[in-house]
Amino acid sequence: MMRANSISKDYDGFLALDNVSFDLEDSGIFGIVGHNGAGKTTLLKIMAGLIAPSSGELTAGDIDVIKNPDALKQNLGYLPEESRLYETMTVEGYLSFFGEIYNMTPESVKARSNELLHDLSLDAGGKKLGELSKGMKRKVAIARSLIHDPSYLVYDEPTSGLDPMTSRYISEFLRSMKSDKKKTILLSAHNLYQVEELCDRVMILQRGKEVAFGTMDELREQFGSVYYIVEFVTEDKDVIDSIIENYDLSAGIYSAKLDNVDTLNSLTAAVSSSGGRIRKIESHYPSLEEMLLKLGR
Numbered sequence: 001m002m003r004a005n006s007i008s009k010d011y012d013g014f015l016a017l018d019n020v021s022f023d024l025e026d027s028g029i030f031g032i033v034g035h036n037g038a039g040k041t042t043l044l045k046i047m048a049g050l051i052a053p054s055s056g057e058l059t060a061g062d063i064d065v066i067k068n069p070d071a072l073k074q075n076l077g078y079l080p081e082e083s084r085l086y087e088t089m090t091v092e093g094y095l096s097f098f099g100e101i102y103n104m105t106p107e108s109v110k111a112r113s114n115e116l117l118h119d120l121s122l123d124a125g126g127k128k129l130g131e132l133s134k135g136m137k138r139k140v141a142i143a144r145s146l147i148h149d150p151s152y153l154v155y156d157e158p159t160s161g162l163d164p165m166t167s168r169y170i171s172e173f174l175r176s177m178k179s180d181k182k183k184t185i186l187l188s189a190h191n192l193y194q195v196e197e198l199c200d201r202v203m204i205l206q207r208g209k210e211v212a213f214g215t216m217d218e219l220r221e222q223f224g225s226v227y228y229i230v231e232f233v234t235e236d237k238d239v240i241d242s243i244i245e246n247y248d249l250s251a252g253i254y255s256a257k258l259d260n261v262d263t264l265n266s267l268t269a270a271v272s273s274s275g276g277r278i279r280k281i282e283s284h285y286p287s288l289e290e291m292l293l294k295l296g297r
């Protein structure tokens with residue numbers, strides 16, 4: 001479990017994070033979203049022990065991260081938003097270099113590299129890092145973050161700038177890191193659909209403040225209700241008029257937008273008992289994008 005309690009970060013008088021608190025249970029994927037400058041990278045760097053908060057407490061298991069950031073680094077893999085790789089190295093050379101930093105033996109680095117390259121479906125064919133595509137480079141950076149098999153992964157925009165297929169591959173990879181390898185993953189992303197799909201819980205940051213942290217269902221409840229689009233046919237207009245005021249009628253098909261499930265139930269019952277037919281009911285849940293747009297900056 002990672003636990004952040006009242007974390008604030010002041011950059012020379014500018015409050016980039018303001019009293020942020022949350023718990024991350026083990027083996028989960030947690031997303032941080034927010035507009036540009038909301039404080040995501042700052043929070044991730046603090047969570048990775050790379051910069052110290054101005055105040056607050058942070059623990060990972062029994063490690064006090066603020067007092068002992070080096071102890072956390074042994075058990076954490078950090079993926080920066082942009083990772084500069086050593087262009088003239090091969091993938092294997094690069095991963096060995098980082099394995100040595102973690103005091104791994106050459107044999108264990110080799111075995112671990114092979115496993116990661118296989119799992120990430122990365123075959124560089126002996127090319128140098130500078131010759132790889134963007135997606136391949138991102139996979140190398142991900143492999144580097146995992147070389148020492150850490151329990152905690154802190155990833156800043158893991159799929160930013162990647163094509164949809166590579167992006168999906170990395171999403172699936174992260175999902176398997178959680179479910180098969182029991183990793184705890186904290187990530188930020190501007191791809192809100194990916195966050196919705198992937199994350200167990202999501203934090204919305206706005207100008208350094210934590211506006212919400214919960215499952216997508218909890219956020220939906222907080223940020224707006226579900227509505228329903230219903231389409232139906234009936235010969236009995238009076239019964240419809242007795243239940244709803246606003247609807248469209250086109251080519252004999254009624255359509256209405258309802259924000260109350262009781263009204264929806266009354267309407268569907270009335271349509272059926274009038275001998276009519278429900279053609280379609282669509283539920284609409286507010287997306288993360290709609291929530292962020294609603295919040296504004």
Ligand SMILES: Nc1ncnc2c1ncn2[C@@H]1O[C@H](COP(=O)(O)OP(=O)(O)OP(=O)(O)O)[C@@H](O)[C@H]1O
Binds near residue numbers: 011035036039040
């Ligand atoms: N080293 C720094 N010194 C001063 N201000 C900083 C520093 N790093 C970040 N900031 C400021 O803190 C705020 C939060 O920045 P941060 O990079 O954490 O936001 P972000 O949510 O990751 O943004 P983006 O989505 O654009 O990457 C911004 O206003 C930024 O200018």
